[in-house]
Amino acid sequence: MIFHERRSPVLFNVAGLLQARAGATKTFDISIGRLSTVDGPINDVFGQVKLMRTDSTILVSAHLRAIMDAQCARCAEQATVDLAILIEEEFQPTNIDLGRGKRKENAHDDCFRIGRDNILDLSEAIRQTAAGAMPIAAMCRGNCLGLCTSCAANRNISHCNCDEMIGDPRWQPLDVMGLHDRQ
Numbered sequence: 242m243i244f245h246e247r248r249s250p251v252l253f254n255v256a257g258l259l260q261a262r263a264g265a266t267k268t269f270d271i272s273i274g275r276l277s278t279v280d281g282p283i284n285d286v287f288g289q290v291k292l293m294r295t296d297s298t299i300l301v302s303a304h305l306r307a308i309m310d311a312q313c314a315r316c317a318e319q320a321t322v323d324l325a326i327l328i329e330e331e332f333q334p335t336n337i338d339l340g341r342g343k344r345k346e347n348a349h350d351d352c353f354r355i356g357r358d359n360i361l362d363l364s365e366a367i368r369q370t371a372a373g374a375m376p377i378a379a380m381c382r383g384n385c386l387g388l389c390t391s392c393a394a395n396r397n398i399s400h401c402n403c404d405e406m407i408g409d410p411r412w413q414p415l416d417v418m419g420l421h422d423r424q
């Protein structure tokens with residue numbers, strides 16, 4: 242089956258857990274080759290997801306690692322970033338009132354929700370946490386040499402002569418001689 246959706250879900254059926262006592266847990270090891278998100282693909286997502294029934298929600302504790310593509314801050318070539326994705330989020334059920342009619346005062350509307358089919362989709366939480374874990378300045382390699390500020394050559398690939406032409410003290414005596422010749 243081919244899915245044409247841009248986003249791909251990470252789904253857990255929590256119907257059983259919603260009926261269990263508070264404190265009940267379920268742990269899953271996940272390994273996803275490619276998770277498509279609006280921010281672009283998140284690759285090689287793997288790690289452990291623990292779901293715990295609280296008094297009125299499912300608390301998700303996930304310790305994941307993933308790889309995302311980025312642009313090198315120095316040379317603008319593609320960089321891959323190894324991300325640690327630590328999620329600690331409560332998901333509220335939509336079709337079962339676990340609080341037995343009592344609405345929690347601190348329940349905020351922007352929290353994650355479990356679907357009406359008792360399916361908990363973790364993909365949005367993964368996307369948000371991955372976005373927050375992205376470094377401000379990604380690097381293609383630890384010692385990226387960046388672009389030449391004069392000619393924009395990628396110094397990892399080619400060595401330009403700009404540094405030698407500008408400010409090389411060995412050229413200065415020749416410049417002085419040139420000036421004298423013109424006078």
Ligand SMILES: [Zn+2]
Pocket residue numbers: 313314315316317318380381382385386387
């Ligand atoms: Zn670079």
Ligand SMILES: [Zn+2]
Pocket residue numbers: 389390391392393394401402403404
């Ligand atoms: Zn240059």
